[in-house]
Amino acid sequence: MLNKLLAFFLLLPLYTCAITINIGVYTNLQITSILVTQQSGNYYLLFDNSIKREIDIEAVYFIFSVDDSIIVKSNQQLLGKFKRIEFKEIVPSVLKMRCILPSTSSKQFDNNLVLFSEKGSLKVRNEVELENYVAGVVEMEAGSNHTLEYYKVQAIICRTYALSNLRRHEVEQYNLCDNVHCQAYKGNNRINEQIAEATIQTKNLVMVDKKSELITTAFHSNCGGQTCNSEDVWGMSKPYLRSVRDTFCLRQRNATWVKSVPKATWAEYLYQNCKPCANDTSLLCCDFDQTERKTSLNYSSVQLPLKNIRNDLKLKSSFFAIQIQQDSVLFVGKGYGHGVGLCQEGAIQMARAGLKYNYILHYYYKDVDIINLNQLNFFKD
Ligand SMILES: [Zn+2]
Ligand SMILES: [Zn+2]
Structure with a gap:
């Protein structure tokens, strides 16, 4: 607990109740040059932690890396060679940024930006208020055309995830990266104004377990009618990640799937993974079904975990039946994803049916509390 407390204060500068989180951006690219302009608000520039300079609101700042330094130009004029440049907001502000090498489309970032060079490549860190970050992530993870209530569900999930994973990129000097990692x-x-509204209405709300620890907010696309216990998929038992029945997702896009595999491929798979099964050809005649989720395909004394079959054969889920055909084996499946935690397509339908965000979260995460961050003990201290 003490470690978590320390981590929180080391990583999160707190000021006037706003929480700032550091996000590494363009982390999947090797950037060597970038353009930055002020979109709105008001900034000042800070070079190498010491030289302060007013921003020219009309200017385009061209920043490129040379070894472990950066060179900054503004409207063709050389401003100098530095180790680091920071765009610091004076009032709530937005910057626009576009990579030149490699070329990207332009994006907007709230609050502050820090740029420095490492081995000839530019590193960019967005020091962003937690709620602005949450709105940005919900837009990416949830997509458009959903209800306000569903966006609230996603906002609480994303906020809880962010705060419980603050040390994931400690070595790289930021809290979280900008990828699906x-x-x-x-x-x-x-x-999306609905997303902005959902973020405001759930401001600072997170989910905790009975020990007041932030929960693992697993979610997936569609559970196929029943979610999984966490230990059945990851070997890690969490009291709130329990298998529940779900009828809301049954007629949705990812509710069912079929994959045909040549019989020879399946026979070879069985041989590789379960030699006793393969020697007995009767398995190749046996159908397999799951009305309730099972964890393994059992044959005599051998158990083949369904999650392994899913991974190895690249199936959409482990909730499948097996039907033996003449020359092929049909995998007839339900759902899409690992099946642990919240089922997104189910939650979307619950929200459309008028159910509230807290009902939806409690449905998929058992015995959790939705609380304000300020209620957490380490925050109070
Ligand atoms: Zn990451
Ligand atoms: Zn579902």
């Missing part, structure tokens, strides 16, 4: 984030949410 952490949570997809492509700058600020610019289009």
